[in-house]
Amino acid sequence: MVERTPKRPVQERLSEAAFTLFEERGYDATTVDAIAERAGVGRTTFFRAFPTKEDVIFPDHGDLLARVRDRLAMASRDTLMLAVTEAARLVLLRYLDEGDLARSRYRLTSSVPALRERELISRQLYQQVFRDALRRWSPGDRGGELRADLLAAAVVTAHNHVLRRWLRGLTDEPEAEFDLAMTDVVALFADRPEQGGTSVVVLSSTSDVDTTVARVRAALTAVGGAT
Structure with missing residues (x-):
């Protein structure tokens, strides 16, 4: 048969x-x-x-955008940056899975202005999805919204940087480079730890060392910082 x-x-x-x-x-x-x-x-x-x-040239962004939204929607405040990284990885893997087709599309969109404009619109859609998700976890003030906008732009920029290097044949390890790029993004936008405890400011003094130390010790004892 x-x-x-x-x-x-x-x-x-x-x-x-x-x-x-x-x-x-x-x-x-x-x-x-x-x-x-x-x-x-x-x-x-x-x-x-x-x-x-x-x-016929572009992939099904609707399906991929939905998957990105779903991954971001699963995030908690503690896992937000992990969710952002994994959501961006979904996009990268889609292009990597396409292989030569993705490279052909890149050559085409680089040479035809109308197609390049459409590619830029697609990138803006992804950036909007990340921005919307990040704003949900940001303070409702101007500073929080700006931080979310900047982080969304950084995520898309890091992804596109690695993707372009792969499309141009400049790297054989795009996933490893993506991990490094996203590590840099997370480091740039990671929350700074709150500065707690007691600050000690040392100024010039006419008192002798023993007297100064005694005063510092007394001050620390008063706030529970030392004995």
């Missing part, structure tokens, strides 16, 4: 056909009809799968 190879999903076939034609003919010279023909389907099938020619 001959086993049949499972037929690949139409969207996958259309994406592969589109990127092949974009490489051969250029984006502007490639038509929807040509993509459909190369994929072995009709024009109507193309538009059932993708609303426009642009849509």
Whole structure:
């Protein structure tokens, strides 16, 4: 009995056909009809799968954004930065899983202004998701909102920095570089520990050392700091 190879999903076939034609003919010279023909389907099938020619290029951000929101929604105040890191990793892994397709998209969006603008809009969507989540855990004042905005921008910038290095073939260890980048981000925005206890300020004094020490000891004893 001959086993049949499972037929690949139409969207996958259309994406592969589109990127092949974009490489051969250029984006502007490639038509929807040509993509459909190369994929072995009709024009109507193309538009059932993708609303426009642009849509065949970009991944399903809706699904990925939902997963990012879900991960961030699981955070507590103590696990917020872990949730932010893991949510950003979800985005990175999606691109890494695409492999050569992601690299082809990068070359394309780097050379076609209209596609580059759409890529920028997608980045803004992710930044908005992180900003909304972070604002929920920030004080309701201007300083808290600014901190959330800055942290969201830093997370997306760190992710994109590592992703671009991988897309350009500058690193074979994108996940390790991502961990280092996010460590830097967390260090920049980690809450500073509250300064408790007693502060001792030493000034010049005309008293002798024994008298000064006795006065300092008495002051510390009064606040329960030492005996």
